[in-house]
Amino acid sequence: METTQILETIRMIEEEKLDIRTITMGISLLDCIESDGTKARKKIYDKITRLAENLVKTGEDIENEFGIPIIHKRISVTPIALVAGASEDENYTAYAETLDKAAKETGVNFIGGFSALVQKGYTTGDQRLIQSIPEALRTTELVCSSVNVGSTRTGINMDAVGEMGRIIRKTAELTADRQGLGCAKLVVFANAVEDNPFMAGAFHGVGEADCVLNVGVSGPGVVKRALEKVKGERFDIVSETIKKIAFKITRMGQLVGHEASSRLGVPFGIVDLSLAPTPAVGDSVARILEEMGLESCGTHGTTAALALLNDAVKKGGVMACSHVGGLSGAFIPVSEDAGMIEAVEAGSLNLEKLEAMTAVCSVGLDMIAVPGDTPAETISAMIADEAAIGVINNKTTAVRVIPAPGKKVGDNVEFGGLLGRAPVMAVNNHSSANFISRGGRIPAPIHSFKN
Amino acid sequence: MKAILTVIGKDNVGIIAGVSSQLADLQINILDVTQTIMNGYFTMMMILDLSKAAENFGEIKKALADKGEALNVQIKIQREEIFTSMHSL
Numbered sequence: 427m428e429t430t431q432i433l434e435t436i437r438m439i440e441e442e443k444l445d446i447r448t449i450t451m452g453i454s455l456l457d458c459i460e461s462d463g464t465k466a467r468k469k470i471y472d473k474i475t476r477l478a479e480n481l482v483k484t485g486e487d488i489e490n491e492f493g494i495p496i497i498h499k500r501i502s503v504t505p506i507a508l509v510a511g512a513s514e515d516e517n518y519t520a521y522a523e524t525l526d527k528a529a530k531e532t533g534v535n536f537i538g539g540f541s542a543l544v545q546k547g548y549t550t551g552d553q554r555l556i557q558s559i560p561e562a563l564r565t566t567e568l569v570c571s572s573v574n575v576g577s578t579r580t581g582i583n584m585d586a587v588g589e590m591g592r593i594i595r596k597t598a599e600l601t602a603d604r605q606g607l608g609c610a611k612l613v614v615f616a617n618a619v620e621d622n623p624f625m626a627g628a629f630h631g632v633g634e635a636d637c638v639l640n641v642g643v644s645g646p647g648v649v650k651r652a653l654e655k656v657k658g659e660r661f662d663i664v665s666e667t668i669k670k671i672a673f674k675i676t677r678m679g680q681l682v683g684h685e686a687s688s689r690l691g692v693p694f695g696i697v698d699l700s701l702a703p704t705p706a707v708g709d710s711v712a713r714i715l716e717e718m719g720l721e722s723c724g725t726h727g728t729t730a731a732l733a734l735l736n737d738a739v740k741k742g743g744v745m746a747c748s749h750v751g752g753l754s755g756a757f758i759p760v761s762e763d764a765g766m767i768e769a770v771e772a773g774s775l776n777l778e779k780l781e782a783m784t785a786v787c788s789v790g791l792d793m794i795a796v797p798g799d800t801p802a803e804t805i806s807a808m809i810a811d812e813a814a815i816g817v818i819n820n821k822t823t824a825v826r827v828i829p830a831p832g833k834k835v836g837d838n839v840e841f842g843g844l845l846g847r848a849p850v851m852a853v854n855n856h857s858s859a860n861f862i863s864r865g866g867r868i869p870a871p872i873h874s875f876k877n
Numbered sequence: 878m879k880a881i882l883t884v885i886g887k888d889n890v891g892i893i894a895g896v897s898s899q900l901a902d903l904q905i906n907i908l909d910v911t912q913t914i915m916n917g918y919f920t921m922m923m924i925l926d927l928s929k930a931a932e933n934f935g936e937i938k939k940a941l942a943d944k945g946e947a948l949n950v951q952i953k954i955q956r957e958e959i960f961t962s963m964h965s966l
Contacts, residue, residue: 677963
């Protein structure tokens with residue numbers, strides 16, 4: 427072991443904010459299905475609190491021994507629409523409250539899986555769950571919700587797209603006292619993945635084992651610092667530099683994931699190779715793009731810079747761990763990234779550019795505040811655009827927007843903590859209402875027929 | 878269990894003596910030591926064997942951090958795997 431290598435690792439953690447963003451325990455609730463909702467919820471509570479009893483403590487022990495911060499310890503569960511569908515309950519808020527209670531008991535900071543998968547159609551359970559989302563997000567603190575409305579194999583369920591615009595509006599209204607915070611815990615996906623450890627979109631897919639541990643790494647600050655050393659060099663060097671640093675970051679994820687899974691006696695799932703920013707100084711994805719030579723994130727060239735970054739992170743990370751999964755790539759949430767916020771305020775980054783950026787990175791329109799009076803149909807049309815990008819390009823896309831009650835363009839929404847601060851962004855004021863009111867399904871793209 | 882100890886701070890009399898006597902008190906064996914002055918700072922790394930250690934990891938970490946405060950240097954202890962997994966295949 428060389429002194430310089432030891433010091434490099436220490437510097438990455440202390441100065442450049444390298445951390446393990448999350449260890450997320452995925453728990454299947456399929457064996458908790460009961461026709462009596464009260465019984466089902468008791469089983470759910472018991473199973474989560476039993477399996478995740480030591481999750482937080484184990485995370486803290488590893489943090490202490492290895493000296494690397496593990497920021498979040500979280501739980502994801504089987505989409506509740508599948509679990510609650512067998513019960514006679516008509517409103518599923520009680521299930522969300524059970525998840526909230528179990529999350530608080532185990533000490534995790536979020537639990538994901540108040541979810542429905544409706545990319546092709548609705549079951550009764552899906553319908554009831556989606557209708558329960560606004561109230562569930564109002565009455566709970568730690569529950570995250572997601573709905574998958576499209577996939578490359580099935581196309582886009584435009585009825586669901588239309589409905590989710592209204593659900594997002596209603597969620598904002600019901601949580602108006604918290605500036606529409608409920609919407610920060612609600613994601614609309616296309617091509618949702620079953621092993622995503624990141625919130626608010628995490629759920630435990632039905633193809634997964636009974637209980638697994640997934641890990642999400644982070645480290646935008648480390649990438650930025652590495653690029654500072656190759657100022658002015660050609661893109662070949664930029665790409666190689668990102669690959670090498672992504673390898674090192676991912677090795678940490680692999681190590682922590684293995685250690686946590688063996689201590690908890692739970693199989694290790696995947697490492698999600700993501701660059702997840704936080705509002706802290708030096709932890710920004712926008713700053714990486716600017717380090718490549720852009721005056722401000724959002725200007726011409728931003729999409730190309732992000733494409734290179736996203737691809738190089740994956741190439742470097744893939745060899746560093748045994749199983750890659752989740753979303754894997756660079757995240758571009760606006761409110762959680764100091765550089766993105768600044769770019770919006772400088773007039774350099776707008777919604778249209780963000781949409782273009784989502785075509786080449788791992789997520790979508792994320793943590794964006796829009797005016798509180800944005801019509802539900804406009805939000806639905808934003809979801810439809812994002813879903814189309816995902817479905818056609820065979821990738822995950824998502825929309826997490828907050829129509830901030832009473833706010834207009836130029837105002838700020840302050841969520842605090844890791845959710846950060848969102849400047850309210852302008853939307854296109856021309857109507858999409860007649861487009862959304864058609865309903866039905868947009869068929870799957872021709873290249874989905876691979877059988 | 879092996880761990881890596883790093884000591885960084887302003888050079889002074891008695892840092893090595895202070896650290897190694899604290900390790901001896903904790904029943905921790907030193908397997909390897911390198912020490913240099915880097916950018917004007919005293920920088921020391923030790924590879925330690927904790928298999929006969931008297932205390933658990935958390936208590937060892939605290940005892941060493943306290944010692945560091947007394948010696949006016951920063952002392953860290955981390956399990957070896959975090960370094961080996963990052964820098965070697």
